[in-house]
Amino acid sequence: MLCPPIGRRLSRKWTKRPRASHSIIDIGGLNHFPMDVPLALALASLLLGFVLMTVSALAEVSLSTISREHVRSLSDEGVSSAKRVEALLKDTERLLSGVLVLKTLAICLAVAAVTWLVLRSGYGAGVVWAVAAVALLLLLVQVWGRLLAVQHPVTVALRVTRPLRWLIFLITPVIWLLALVVRKSGPQEADASRNVFLTEDGLRLLLNFGEEERFIEDDEREMIDSIFRFSETTVEEVMVPRVDVIAIEQDASLQEALDTIVTYGHSRIPVYEDTIDKIVGVLYAKDLLTCYRDGRRDVTIKELMREPYFVPESAMVDDLLGDLQHRKTHLAIVVDEYGGTAGIVTIEDLLEEIVGEIQDEYDSEAPMLVEQERGIYIASGRADIDDINRELDIALPEDEESYTLAGMLYSHLQRVPDVGDTLDIGNVHLEVLRVNDNRIEQVKIVVEQPQEDETIKEAQ
Template sequence: MDGLPAQIILQVIFILLNAFFAGSEIAFLSLNQVKLNKKAEDGDKTAARLLVFVENPNRFLSAIQVAITLSGFLGAAFGAESFSGYLTDAFVSIGIPLPEGTLSVISMVLITIIISFFSIAFGEMVPKRIAMQRPDGWAKAALGIMKVISFVFAPMMALLNVTTNGSLRLLGMKTQAEDGVATEEDIRLMVENSGEQGAIAQEEQEWIENVFDFGDIIASDVMTPEPDVTAFSLNEKAEDILAAVRTTGLSRYPVYNEDINDVCGILNARDFLLNLQSGHPKPLKELLRPAYFVPESVHADQLFKDMQSQKRHLAVVVDEYGGTAGVVTMEDLLEEIVGNIYDEFDPEEPQPIVKLKEGIWRAQGSLRVEELADVVDVDIPEDADYDTLGGMVMSCLSEIPADGSKLTVAINGLKIMVEEIEDRKVVWALVEKLPSEVSNEKQDEKIPVEAAKS
């Protein structure tokens, strides 16, 4: 075939070659090495062959670059030379009043632009988009040809590598790039992007983020504080203990001598109930198991490992003065990752914070300020000397309010209306986010706006 049709067919061939190599490059780069490793271990021979390319990318990438460059260069060279003559003749025939040399240059420029457009569109963008969507299929189809290309271009690649490495050394740079290690921030961004694209469920995204946050949490962040701990005295009556076990449904309880700051052991509810059923019940002291004490500052991940290795289910958290700050269980630690864990014996607990309407929430006084800040979207000072919503309220007061008091305070851009105080603790409160101009005025006041006793 001669003339214009032959030249068009030749250009189509060059564009298709460029498309094949460009798509192959993206396909191999998009392969999941972890999945390939798994398939190769399961006996998939194709996956094993692909793994060779993925683990040694420099070799096949150099071969592909040579192939892409040659196909593009040859296509442009033949195209500009072949088609420009036809276009120049067309310009002359229609009587454009310019010298033939000028028309020839214009023809060359126009032909180059047209060929470049088709090469970029159909030789680069379209095949790369397809390869990104179906990397496995494309890579498998291209595997054999890639091996041949790598072999054919091996001498040229060796020469190119020598030239490249020599140039890098002259510039004082390394000849091999260091393997990039994904940082925590990189993984968090990947998880966030995957969540936005729907690749992983929101719950799974929260779990992964909680795993990273787990190491930043300390025992005092997850413990049940001492005032909320159900504990028994060594002199506690059996009927009172039984009533508490039935009411709380807990499996383990601290037992103390004089007061809660003198914990002497842990009572397992199962041991206690079996002892009651025996013909000769033992005294409470003989049922106790050794208590496991940890400091407030121990990190959650280390505490989890220690409790797991020592087969501990409950730890007594001790403050810097040696007093009992609270208790933490394995369930408390796990809930920091997977959220609340309920079984059929757990009483249904209210949510610690519930949105009532736009800008207003109802929250428990025990709600941690970090969670409050996340939900309400406000900034809490890092050096604040309180950990809970109740503590935030108390920081605004000069005295502890009596039980049943109703009061309102403004702090950290929030208006907090206390609904219930019991045992000198804030139980429930309404939280309203103040407009920015109002919150700026009241940000540092930390005084009661309104107080009344019922």
């Protein structure tokens, strides 16, 4: 056998092209993506992305729902993890920034790792689907972490604090840089809301979940909802209307004033001059009783009464509550747009908007809504439409002119109703039961059940 010439063999040997140190795949703009990254590193990046997303989800919800008082008590008992939680909660701006950076980093790591794995396998066309799948998995991890944190906020917060502190420490330069950019680009005035860690919408979502999982009782949920509505309620909606106001004339005797106080059980009574539209003061029962105790019977009501506090119908109840606390008074006179007396409002009226009706030994009022039988109710004409809708799960119309059941009937009938007058609204039938001096005092409400409910009932 003849051997090839030595020169030819050397030529083939030295002209052979060297193997590239790494391969390049060019697919749809993904050119120059290095393929020599170790598989273990890509998998580690993917795992790290999911871990960071889990930690951020657990931390965000648990630290925003945990009771600071509970954390403080645990810290006083010597629980070291509780002290770490306290330290994190002292700087909510840094905590929020850290959680957001961790989320962003988690997404970047996971997407980069999956993109590399897909390209390495040679299925470049599946990059978009792979990235979408990873995004969905990250979302599921986020949801799972949030649900777990809502169910066990204290346990999760205490356990997630240690890794979270280390992670935030590692990304501190990034947080500092972002804060610097925000300060330079944003307004210089301090935002009073920047320390708010949980928004109202976020709290409502947590409340919905807590109610569904029976962590929050119905009455607790109702009270929290009332607090949210408190800032949106006007004085006109909660005041005692003018026709129900118990007042005395300034020239009345002390005995007449005492009889009025004993009869109605009020500790404060408005005092008027000539007409109730001209309120000139407020008589306190304790001032009157002090006169009787000291034997001063020659004192007049005009001398005893205190200066009244007037508020417009359009005032918001949350602002009024603060004003009453600041003035250290419990009663305000509500005036209409013409300066006449529209009614009165007390601190008790405001608190009832949150906790419900407060009955004492002097209250003899009938309940605003009483169930007679299934689907049939007796309501006071003064009953609030919003309360009735919420209690009966119906949708009676409410507008700016009528907040009560009687006001709605006046608005729809366009006249003074008589006993027996009816009104049908959707599946709700209303009938006027009692009218006194042109005032609707009692209304019968019949809520017709849907047809499917009757069918189910017959089948049972």
